[in-house]
Amino acid sequence: MKYYFRAEKMSVGYQKHPLIENIEIALQKGEILTLIGPNGAGKSTILKSIARELALICGTVYIDEKQMETMSGQELSKNLAVVFTEKLRSEMMTCEDVVATGRYPYTGRFGILSPKDHQVVKEAMESVHVTAIKDQDFNRISDGQRQRVMLARAIAQEPEIIILDEPTSYLDIRYKLEFLSVLQEMRKKKGLTVIMSLHELELAEKVSDKILCVNGRYVDRFGKPEEIFVPGYIAELFSLSSGSYDEINGNMELPAIKGDAEVFVIAGGGTGRNVYRRLQRNGIPFATGILFQNDLDYPAAKALATEVICAESFEPVTDRQLELAKQRLQTCDNVICTKDSFGTFESANQELFEYAKQCKKQIELSYQNE
Numbered sequence: 001m002k003y004y005f006r007a008e009k010m011s012v013g014y015q016k017h018p019l020i021e022n023i024e025i026a027l028q029k030g031e032i033l034t035l036i037g038p039n040g041a042g043k044s045t046i047l048k049s050i051a052r053e054l055a056l057i058c059g060t061v062y063i064d065e066k067q068m069e070t071m072s073g074q075e076l077s078k079n080l081a082v083v084f085t086e087k088l089r090s091e092m093m094t095c096e097d098v099v100a101t102g103r104y105p106y107t108g109r110f111g112i113l114s115p116k117d118h119q120v121v122k123e124a125m126e127s128v129h130v131t132a133i134k135d136q137d138f139n140r141i142s143d144g145q146r147q148r149v150m151l152a153r154a155i156a157q158e159p160e161i162i163i164l165d166e167p168t169s170y171l172d173i174r175y176k177l178e179f180l181s182v183l184q185e186m187r188k189k190k191g192l193t194v195i196m197s198l199h200e201l202e203l204a205e206k207v208s209d210k211i212l213c214v215n216g217r218y219v220d221r222f223g224k225p226e227e228i229f230v231p232g233y234i235a236e237l238f239s240l241s242s243g244s245y246d247e248i249n250g251n252m253e254l255p256a257i258k259g260d261a262e263v264f265v266i267a268g269g270g271t272g273r274n275v276y277r278r279l280q281r282n283g284i285p286f287a288t289g290i291l292f293q294n295d296l297d298y299p300a301a302k303a304l305a306t307e308v309i310c311a312e313s314f315e316p317v318t319d320r321q322l323e324l325a326k327q328r329l330q331t332c333d334n335v336i337c338t339k340d341s342f343g344t345f346e347s348a349n350q351e352l353f354e355y356a357k358q359c360k361k362q363i364e365l366s367y368q369n370e
């Protein structure tokens with residue numbers, strides 16, 4: 001298969017000391033690659049090495065079959081735009097000036113912008129919504145605005161490949177989503193290939209065609225999001241010792257409270273999650289059920305409850321499961337019910353609720369719509 005971007009046996013590091021060795025990357029034109037991994041894992045080091053800001057210790061990088069190290073600076077900047085947040089803190093430049101520097105590969109360092117260049121700069125600013133601040137001093141804007149101006153600059157460069165180091169770290173939710181849509185649009189319209197690092201795993205999973213997992217010593221995995229976001233892997237990559245990450249839903253949860261369950265939560269259909277989190281915040285161990293394994297409450301229950309009485313998805317609750325739930329409920333001082341009514345397939349939970357009343361348990365009704 002023909003790849004547009006390839007890194008072969010690439011080793012990166014500082015002062016000739018390799019930090020990460022034998023990195024292999026292969027991307028087709030228009031693919032989005034995201035690097036993920038813990039702080040200090042080597043993501044920026046890899047990006048800087050690809051961008052030629054750091055010398056490769058070993059290996060070769062190819063763009064469209066051409067070795068990158070043989071390219072002239074100007075040829076490289078027509079192919080590759082780089083956005084590192086800490087870079088470019090120039091005196092006395094407006095945001096528009098900064099975006100216009102993206103055209104230097106086309107105009108030359110002191111070149112005058114042609115009408116086409118002006119148009120490209122204008123469109124780049126519009127695409128990331130920085131037109132309103134175009135006349136402001138680049139050094140006196142917020143971090144999020146700076147990130148967007150730098151992105152506009154890279155877009156104005158009209159590159160084939162764009163390299164971005166944590167491009168969304170300062171962006172609010174609206175701009176995070178807009179930013180990623182801009183990348184997708186540019187990929188669709190212009191075949192832009194994107195190589196970036198992200199700390200937002202849920203965004204990485206949604207936007208990336210390929211993900212490279214770096215752990216500080218080597219590339220642990222390289223593959224499609226569905227090959228990376230498999231149960232248990234994120235906790236392993238990030239050495240999570242406190243709390244958990246649910247790869248199916250992209251949710252992270254704080255650690256469960258240890259100890260014997262004091263409360264039994266009758267929940268289901270996503271009505272229980274907020275109660276689970278409230279109990280966790282208050283340091284109260286709880287058990288919950290009966291949940292089908294495909295219930296919206298199930299991932300949070302698994303992460304936060306001391307015990308989850310569960311039933312197989314799309315199968316009836318068995319007598320044994322109901323009995324187990326009753327036994328567990330019996331040992332708890334309190335019961336919280338988050339359902340204000342029970343559907344046809346929740347008759348077991350209705351029976352459990354009646355059982356709680358018979359046992360004269362203290363019952364709190366906690367409905368979401370309250």
Ligand SMILES: Nc1ncnc2c1ncn2[C@@H]1O[C@H](COP(=O)(O)OP(=O)(O)OP(=O)(O)O)[C@@H](O)[C@H]1O
Pocket residue numbers: 014019037038039040041042043044045046
């Ligand atoms: N200029 C440098 N000289 C020597 N070592 C460096 C230099 N810059 C970074 N390092 C080291 O290289 C390692 C990888 O750093 P890097 O910045 O690539 O990590 P990262 O994955 O981007 O981290 P983060 O998520 O915190 O941004 C770290 O141990 C860091 O201390």
